[in-house]
Amino acid sequence: MDFDLNEEQKAWKRTVHDFVAKVVKPRAQEVDEREEFNWEAVRKGGPLGLLGMNIPEEYGGSNVDMISSTIAMEELGWGCGSTALAFTAHNGLGTAPLTRYGSEELKQKWLPLVADGKGNLGSLALTEPGAGSDIQGGVTCRAEKQGGDWVINGAKMWCTNAGIAEYIITLVRTDAKGGSKSLSMILVPTGSKGLVIDPAEKKMGLRGSPTHGVHYENVRVPLGYLVGEEGRGMHQTLATLDAGRISIGGISVGLAVAALEAAVNYARERYAFGKPISEFQATQFKLSNMATEIEVARTMLHKAAWLKDQGRPFNKEAAMAKLFATEMAERVCYDAIQIHGGNGYSRDFHVERMYRDARLMTIGEGTSEIQRLVIARHVLSTE
């Protein structure tokens, strides 16, 4: 047993923390208020390796282990939920499937473009107006072979980063008969003719991370833009989401850590009945619960990440960690607002934003309900 990070991971944590403290956290309130994306974080984060966490070094990536990736998401989440979400959508969804399943040609062409932070990001489009958790039955976006091209028609929703992306890996139905082998992933460059990206959605939180509806009207891309195998799209999606769950959990832990820090600072400064409210048990018990829950969530996440790094099954642990961490973040942010009293409800205090940001975490990349289904499948399995 060893709970310590290795030297490389410790140095990485320090570096990312310094970066986030300087470039990401100070702008968190502003990007949320103005619904702006923090491009500086991309420009400066690229050279650090924050955009190539799932990209091998030969394509310009940093190819970090899952623990290091989780640490980075915790730090980014601590700084700004919006920026963290854009980064994890880029790494986990936008680049991981391309690295894992893409052809050599596709990887060489597209990965270096999105790894260095000089250009745009990567994105993945799964959800549709009629397909959320029910991907297999619900996806109607279709692709047909015509000559040397795929011709894509349909619509996607809730596509994180679409408006700031170089390409959108799109889950499409390539076999009209349906079934688990009827879906495929196709890379669609954002400059493609017939591709329409809607204005960013008006969201409750994470307002500095643009999320879009996307429409495909006879969009043509070469047959070679198929990512992975034809008919393996469903399998590839599920495998991609498994790792994504750990990252969303990481952002949740980061948000909770930031909320706890804010609550501790506030409780020390705010006086009531002649003493700081941190001296009242009502406050102390809240703070204790918050700190304990964060510790539990982080330990679960690191274990799931460790299992992945060992090449062992981690589907159950990732689902459990995501479920707990995301719901924990909402509880911790709720209590952080409670400790702030009326001030916590004001947009002048950051806990208000953290609470709104945390709310998405129990929905994105598999809802809490889906996580419970995944866990139940393991609990009830006869293996």
Added chain:
Amino acid sequence: MKIIACIKQVPDSEAKVKAENGQITWGEAPLVINPFDEYAVEGALQQKEALGGTVAAVCIGPESAKEALKHALAMGSDQAILISDPALSILDTAGAARVLAAAVKKIGDADMVVFGRQTLDDGTGLTAAQTARALGWPMLGLAGQIKVDGGSVQIERVTEEGRQSLKGKLPAVLSVVQSIGEPRYPSFMGIRKASKAEIPVWTLADLGIAAPETVVKRLEIVTPPARETVVEIIGGETPAQIAEQLADKVLAEKVL
């Protein structure tokens, strides 16, 4: 270009440094690369990028100082060398300069040696110039910009009065200030390389010199007395009255 960056490991800027039993202590605070030296490494890496070549980071200190060297490696330095010897536990700036000069000679063929403007701990800002003297090389201090042109180097020196342009022959010793640009963050690739790097340790015997005699002796080390501060809230009916009172106080305290 062969550039050598001389760096030091110091307590973190947030450390509470105090004197205890005639020794300086900083509690549990972490040791980090001297923040001013990050600008030196940044300046060296900029020259390497512009002209090609290598950057070697050199540090005098105990085994733990390898962490500071690893930071320089992670930023992009090609090589790191730790100079460590029990005989160097007491060292003044002149002594450090002699040791560093010997290391520069042992590395050989250096075109440029860069320092931060000062250290965060002792803060004398003397070592760069003393090393230049020990090497017999020109010293170009407080460089905010560096431009190498053939066999010479031109710097823009940043002073309180303004900027000066200086030119000197290479090889030369430079000290670098913040205007050089924000030090780059180590990349994950750099961290990976640094964590695997074997950092050689050179002793005085390796350098072929005897322990330098310390010229500066510390007779007594004491914590400076805490500064007494008083907070006074100035009242008044109108902003004008408050301003008047504030002005009177400022004048009475001889602040202006």
